[in-house]
Amino acid sequence: MATTTIQTTPPALVPGQPPRARKGRSLATNRGGFWFVLPFFVVYAVFLLWPVVYGLGMSFFDTSLARPESDFVGLANYRELLGDPLVWRTLGHTLLFTVMSTIPLVLVALLMALLVQTGVRGQWLWRFSFFAPFLMPVATVVLIWQWLFQYDFGFINATLGQLGLEPVGWLTTEEMAIASVVILTVWWTVGFNFLLYLSALQAIPESLYEAAALDGAGGWRRLVSITLPLLSRTTGLVIVLQVLASLKVFDQIYILFGGGGGPDGAAAPLLQYVYDTGFVSYRLGYASAISYMFFALIIVFSLGQLWLSNRRGTSQKGGAA
Template identity: 55%
Template sequence: MATITAPARRAAPVTEVVPLWRRVPAGLLFVLPFLFFYVAFLLFPTVWALVLSFFNESLTGTRGEFVGLSNWTEMFGDALMWKAMGATLYFTLLSTPPLVLVGLVMALLTNRVMPLRWLWRPSYFAPFLLPVSVVALIWVWLFQPGFGLVNAALTALGLPELGWLSDPGVAMWSVVLTTLWWTAGFNFLLYLAALQAIPQDYHDAASIDGAGWWQRLWSITLPMLRRTTGLVIVLQLLASLRIFDQVYLLWTGSGGPGFAVRPVLEYVYDTSFTNFRFGYASAISTFFFVLIVTISAAQFRIFQSREERP
């Protein structure tokens, strides 16, 4: 009688145990250092500032108590905060157009027309490399009454001297002039790089058709600089809204005559490190951060909609 034997059981395949560190994508390993510093020095402070805005936190070492929306309610009724917010927005409106236009004009001049452009290019960008302390010291001397170069030029033209650092109605213009001289070189560099990326064939073809320099500027150059202009405007708005260094150094932390030029960031600095109200300063910082993000998103949306138009 034949016996039926069961088929031999096959041995299960041996699976190799892959270490956890080998399962991580290689690209993630390269960005881990950036993610660490991003979370530690940007994301965590932002979230922690939002948390502190609900506490009566102080830098004196006392334990902060939960106050809910008390800091936020006080902030919206703070006249000094709104005055600082108005000064910040006013400076942004005054400084953004000339900084964009001057950077564009300097780039157009040094791109093809101006002689000795190898000398003018570094000259335009050189002030941007100076530290803000040096820039403020230079312009404090320039704005001095009596012997300052700016008032001397006005006197030579038959105009009266102005109190650049003492008159509340003129103080903001002194900040604009200082910032224009200091930071216009960055926008100039962006525009110059964009101009050099425009193919020369477009200008040559337009010249053959009889187009002059002005027609080529409006029909070729400026339309092809649309993306760069959008980038420059957004970056300049962000930089102008975050103004602090120039104002603080020009008036040694006093906020100018009658606090006429004190920006929001200086008010936050005074609230936290002078009045030791860190929770209230955190509420103002969070509100200002949301305002900057909203303005930036609106700007990107506006330029994106313009690019999508036929």
């Protein structure tokens, strides 16, 4: 009796299609990946998660560096900060600095990226010049601008004098305290936003500009109708990152004014008040409550921005449909 042998052949691979991956992973592979990421999780939990939880718990106690014991006070620290005028004054300084710095840091970065993208000669020099200040430490940046802002012999006032203008008390008047910090911060950090915009500009297909030029669109029309709309997502990202960074301003103001927050505290940010409350007045519990109130405001802003971005994306999809 003859036996019939059935030969099975593996399924032929479709050209351009990768071979099928195996279903699931072995337990040994999962264990190996776990041991690789375990050191990161340990460091993350010890230096980030635990301080966050511990600080939140501290905000409900009258913890002080001046005495070892502390008592549970519930929401007393949060009720106190609502009636503390210094909290709202320094928060106002922080919000004012955020608005004054975010606008030029977005517009100036965009103009710098457009200048380089136009094909001006010596692009490597422009890129290096625009980004180099961002690599400098804050202490060096503040030292440079302290000399530039000097009333009697500073370069800025000397230039104003040659133009027949009165010198300005950049670091000695309340009206110019925050403006001085804004100028310093824009010069120092605009290079990062410049790189984001430059990367987005380089990702725009050149064929779009060529087609627009064939239709008779000039440079301004191409900028308004092609470049700016395609940079909308990058602009949203830059605004979010810049607002979050400006809300956390502390170091340049603290060093520039020697820890005093400017004349009569005219430029003192909220984080400096947190520092002074916790490490100068030794009220760690109250400082923690202020910090978490500020953290809640940042979370609210982030969620609001996320909602606006999702709503804008939904409207754009609906319009395209």
